[in-house]
Amino acid sequence: MHEEQLFIVLLVIAAVVLLARAVAGRLGVPDAIPLVVLGLAAGFVPGMPEIEVSSELVLMGFLPPLIYNAAFFTAPREARADAVPIVTLAFGLTAVTTFAVAGTVHLIMPGLGWPAAIAFGAAVAPTDAVAATGVLQRVGAPRRLVTILEGESLINDGVALTIFGLAVEALTTEYTFAHGGGRLAQVVLGGVAYGLLVGVVMRRARRLVDDPSSQIILSLATPYLAYVPAEHLGVSGVLATVVAGFHIGTRGEGLLQPASRVAGQSFWRVWIFLLESALFVLLGLAIRGVLKDPGDHTWTGLLLTGLVVSAVVVLIRLAWELGNGPLADLLPGGRRVQEGLGWRARIVVGLGGMRGAISLAIALSLPTAVGDERGPLIFLTALVVLVTLVGQASFLPVLLHFSGLSGADKRAEESMRARKAGLKAAMARLDAMSDAEEVDDRTADAYRQLLELRLDRVRYFLNEERGEASEDDEPPGGAHVRAELAKAQRAKLDALYRKGKIGADTLREIGRELDFADVVTGRGTPRGYQRE
Template sequence: MEEDRLLIVFLVVAVVVLLARALSRRLQAPDAILLVLFGMAAGFVPGLPHVVVPPELVLLGFLPPLVYHAAFFTAPREARADAVPIVALAFGLTAVSTVAVAGTVHALLPEVGWAAALAFGAAVAPTDAVAATAVLQRLGAPARLVTILEGESLINDGVALTIFGLAAESLGTGFTLSHGAARLAQYAAGGVVYGLVTGIVIRRVRRSIQDPISQIIVSLVTPYLAYIPAENFGASGVLATVTAGFFIGTHGEGVLQPASRMVGNTFWRVLTFLLESALFVLLGLEMRQLLHEPGGHTWTGVALVSLAVAGVLVGVRLVWQLGNGPLARLLPGGRRSQEGLGWRQRAVIGFSGLRGAISLAIALSLPAAVGAERGLLVLLTALVVLITLVGQAPLLPVLLRRLGLIESDRRREEAMVARKAGLQAALARLDELAERDEVDEQTAEAFRQMLEVRLDRVRYFLEDEDRDDARPPNSQHVRSELVRAQRGKLSSLYRKGRIGAGTLREISRELDFEDPVVIRKTRA
């Protein structure tokens, strides 16, 4: 029965995800690598039902929340500072990679038409920064490299999916240059405008909602409200979703209450992990049939084509990254944006172009109009993702060490500086409350001792020699005021560029667990 098949598939996904998570912690390897390997291996377990993933399921079920999540959690100040290298990678490199892969596939597989080859090129062109940034952050690579990779990954998803949509549309209608340019303008501009309108409306709606659960429901519906109508209007649903997510995420001050933020962040982390994991496993289950019928081609031929495509992607990216410095300096603000990006940093960025869940999602959404070669192109995409994840990710630590780009203590020191400033702000606020008799001296002294102990510990890690000696029923009001003072100082440090978005989020989460108002609302 159909219900039994769905239950079996669900159980397989759950088991694979749990195994991958357990081993990734032991091996210190990115989850994506193990999910790819286990997902593909799961497809060969005897007795499992044959799985065919409908393209509509991928487009509607997986893509909107994945791209929305990436856009929402973009670090705006850092992305703006590195706008030139991000835009050069996201727009220029994505377009060049799409054309280069399409040309390679068309040359090696002449039976694949240009429209289908371009659609495939768009599928494998966007990068997935999750695995690469996990390695970079774990080793303490410069935060700027992580910011550039994350910013590129966000924008190139929209660029690649726009190209993919036009290529898929031309499969049934043909393609002319003038028609393609007109549709591109309509597709992109319409998506951005509609996404901006959606973001403005949703932001106003969320301002009036205080309940954390209701906030989560609205956030879950938002990507679909942006994606589906935009597609029906003939615009880019992905660009609409990215625009809405970016607008809400960068204009969130006053929209999300701390309780909503804490619960919402946890919910979205789990949701995106499950969606990405399910994509890998579903592809693995579908690959069993694809491997038996590789489009009438020999396995040797399929392997050679996948290696050729992966080689083109890596080679084009390295050449682009190492050679576009003079061109980037000609752009507005380009000369300043290139400061600090020497050949070593460029080499790491160039070698960090791993592919992942978005490529799988795009490939699985290839329409039936592609014809008999659809299964082959899906298989090639899976192999390219596997090659880049398994082949490149393990070499990133070696490259970072050889190039001397590991800064393991910088992030910890930045976090300690932020904690010190926040605790000092809380102590100052406590003194103000005590002077105005809003808190009795006994309660104030208890909080003062608690904050001084924490501050001494932070100063110890910072090796701050200019330390003052620690001064020797709780009031929830006082506790909330102290947390609020620390939040204000953190926001000020971020606006001034003293700390990064990652540090801001990390310490904000810590303060969420200290705020009695947050705890009470979360438990409710």
């Protein structure tokens, strides 16, 4: 790509980002919906250059940070509680969807070999929970459904990409059943082991760094250090990235200072959004060439094929979700865990399986060894993403309303009760410090008044509206006191989460507020518990 073409593409990506944010805010929909529509439309803007997206660029540039970010923010306690439905969806449904889609396109497109068909099936098999969970949270759906979709989305990325990698290998390598089984074991076990090694090393390395900018650089390097060497070693870079992100995200207590967490959160939100926006724009540029020259296919034929594949993806998921109960009951604790999942909830989960950025990234990474069918397969992936993302996201609020699963969101009440417990823990710590004469009476009284004021606000707004912690002028000489009080609040929040009293969202929300308050004051603080 020439410099002029790159400049034009970057301008279009920036325009798509701004427009998508504006449209999403105006319509009250998840960002992914206007992104996919505007991204596809961007490919047909007059003057847009003809470019061919390199599969290596997508694999090495886009996939690692997208996967790492999802793994980092996994809620371990919630995911563990719903491990049975998550595992059956992530492993069983992903495999069934992959091979059902492969069989469908192989039947419709006889010239497409089985390895390419399976690679395409793996591209449209994994779900993207961002849009679905955005809709579910906005209408007050049970938190459990959101957890299942998020947990499934993380694991099925690794499953689908592992199958995809083996299918791509089969394009140029003759596979036997024994060879395929051995290679699968090597890819999975090697990827998990290497990812754990990277997670341990990077977690220890980041403990030695205090500067927020350096922390961001290390966090950005981690997914690439996990993915790229793993692929060169012949193991799964995807699984290595997932394991590294999960390990650092769930075992990094005390890893970062508040300033580093605040900066890291802002950076990763922007970075992931830009990557997803760029993927949608690159997809639009890629399918424009297919529409101009569909090769041995017709536009009508490709459109019908895309609709058939979309129907297969949606119907298989619904059938699986409604009929996999007996299979899930065979897993340890399966019958007990599934007791709260009625048929209404299963339909919501079934229709929450939208496709998004990961599917686009996998499709765009199809190698040239696929031949002339690479462009049509990318086009079919775009149709599946468009149908599932726009269609299902629009239907979910209506489904939730008529199913009786939507209602008042209890997260606000949970958040306020967690604040109340944290403030009481801070007051107890302040009293202990005062009794031990670790703080003078003037400073202790000033902080006690501040805590009482905030506690009164929480009590007043509880069950009515969310209260916001406010930062008043800090009493003189109170940096150490403030640090100890924040530490006490974080410890209490951590204890509430471990006991199941609050969810991961509440833990992160209040933790971010404590971090932000610390950064605003510009004073020192001890290392708190880590949620980047």
